[in-house]
Amino acid sequence: MQQAVNIIKVGGNIIDNEEKLASFLKDFSELKGLKVLIHGGGKVATEISKGLGIEAKMVDGRRITDNETLKIVTMVYAGLINKNLVAKLQALSCNAIGLTGADANIIPAHKRPVKEIDYGFVGDVEEGKMDGKILSTLLQAELTPILAPLTHDQQGNMLNTNADTIASTVAVSLSKNFKVNLIYCFEKDGVLDGEDKVIPAISKTYFAELKEQGIVVAGMIPKLDNAFAAIDKGVSSVYIMHADGLKDLINNDRNSGTKIS
Numbered sequence: 001m002q003q004a005v006n007i008i009k010v011g012g013n014i015i016d017n018e019e020k021l022a023s024f025l026k027d028f029s030e031l032k033g034l035k036v037l038i039h040g041g042g043k044v045a046t047e048i049s050k051g052l053g054i055e056a057k058m059v060d061g062r063r064i065t066d067n068e069t070l071k072i073v074t075m076v077y078a079g080l081i082n083k084n085l086v087a088k089l090q091a092l093s094c095n096a097i098g099l100t101g102a103d104a105n106i107i108p109a110h111k112r113p114v115k116e117i118d119y120g121f122v123g124d125v126e127e128g129k130m131d132g133k134i135l136s137t138l139l140q141a142e143l144t145p146i147l148a149p150l151t152h153d154q155q156g157n158m159l160n161t162n163a164d165t166i167a168s169t170v171a172v173s174l175s176k177n178f179k180v181n182l183i184y185c186f187e188k189d190g191v192l193d194g195e196d197k198v199i200p201a202i203s204k205t206y207f208a209e210l211k212e213q214g215i216v217v218a219g220m221i222p223k224l225d226n227a228f229a230a231i232d233k234g235v236s237s238v239y240i241m242h243a244d245g246l247k248d249l250i251n252n253d254r255n256s257g258t259k260i261s
């Protein structure tokens with residue numbers, strides 16, 4: 001039987017809230033078995049940019065990343081957030097190691113080509129090029145990788161890369177050798193319907209309807225695109241749920257969020 005790995009993504013609204021983050025990290029640290037944490041931090045980057053007099057520009061959920069913004073996101077994601085998560089997890093006896101997608105070339109990527117929009121230093125992952133060997137080695141050494149949403153362009157530049165996409169890419173690459181569960185944790189109870197009720201399971205057809213009706217919007221669209229891509233490419237299960245539901249899902253197989261079907 002294949003060994004299981006839980007790939008958990010945590011979004012910026014949890015990271016930005018001290019109490020919610022502490023509770024999430026406690027639950028994450030207590031999860032048994034192999035695990036990887038991918039973090040976002042878009043909200044923190046936006047606040048810090050604002051403090052420095054740079055207004056964040058988002059198009060289709062992606063940050064336009066000019067020279068100055070690249071410096072900020074590199075400092076915030078690879079430095080401030082990643083290293084604080086590592087320190088907090090170490091305090092909880094979880095042997096965390098913090099990395100970006102550029103370290104050991106874990107996540108091959110390229111700069112997003114300029115079409116109608118120039119996103120600047122934004123990375124798109126190279127489809128099917130991530131082999132997962134480095135992460136497998138770290139996992140076998142009983143380390144817990146903590147990945148920041150950054151990649152590189154093979155020419156000396158860091159690239160800002162959507163954290164949901166990184167989570168899906170990591171999950172797909174590890175699914176060749178492990179049974180992978182991918183769990184997107186955020187501040188809402190799951191994917192919500194028109195009456196703000198959690199949708200327990202969502203299909204591609206239902207997703208298309210909700211998008212058309214304007215019920216699934218903004219950041220939830222790329223999140224669901226990434227979730228369906230993971231299922232299509234061999235990931236065993238994908239959930240989108242409140243960070244508080246993580247422990248119950250993994251320990252008791254109880255889903256309080258949305259399962260991708």
Ligand SMILES: Nc1ncnc2c1ncn2[C@@H]1O[C@H](COP(=O)(O)OP(=O)(O)O)[C@@H](O)[C@H]1O
Nearest residue numbers: 011012013040186190191192215216217219220
């Ligand atoms: N139908 C929906 N159900 C739940 N959240 C939704 C829905 N449509 C849009 N959203 C928005 O999507 C956001 C989650 O996507 P994103 O901003 O990428 O979050 P994160 O990266 O923090 O997980 C939620 O904060 C919510 O505002």
Ligand SMILES: CC(=O)N[C@@H](CCC(=O)OP(=O)(O)O)C(=O)O
Nearest residue numbers: 011012040041042062063162163
């Ligand atoms: C290119 C791009 O948009 N990158 C994202 C990376 C952070 C992220 O994805 O954070 P959340 O998961 O908290 O949204 C950004 O800078 O906002």
